[in-house]
Amino acid sequence: MRPIMACHCSQCRKQSGFYFAATAADDVNLTINETSLKWYKASPEAKRGFCGECGSALFWKHQKDSFTSVLAGSIDGSSGLEISEHIFVKDKPDWYEITDGKPIKNDGKNTVCL
Ligand SMILES: [Zn+2]
Numbered sequence: 001m002r003p004i005m006a007c008h009c010s011q012c013r014k015q016s017g018f019y020f021a022a023t024a025a026d027d028v029n030l031t032i033n034e035t036s037l038k039w040y041k042a043s044p045e046a047k048r049g050f051c052g053e054c055g056s057a058l059f060w061k062h063q064k065d066s067f068t069s070v071l072a073g074s075i076d077g078s079s080g081l082e083i084s085e086h087i088f089v090k091d092k093p094d095w096y097e098i099t100d101g102k103p104i105k106n107d108g109k110n111t112v113c114l
Contacts, residue, residue: 002023003083004082005022005085007019008088008091012088015057021083025068028066038050039061049068058070058074059071
């Protein structure tokens, strides 16, 4: 699993109510047994996976990537993972600050979050 990236883009904020924190797994290593999984097409390039029963956000997937982002909050128990960087910080609202000292990507050049 990749270290956790924290995305502060407006789409992630509006879906989660805060920022998205996600690790990722290569698709060849990811097995999804959840039969109630639903996908929402969030943009022409990406979709978001959520539980069709409780609504919990679970995944983010770009159509060109060979990995799937996994919401860190969905992992049971200790993961051993930590946040490695913050992305889309220019879209962050003014009601919280980033104080963990991790790298901040403000350039807005990324077109894809997580
Ligand atoms: Zn995002």
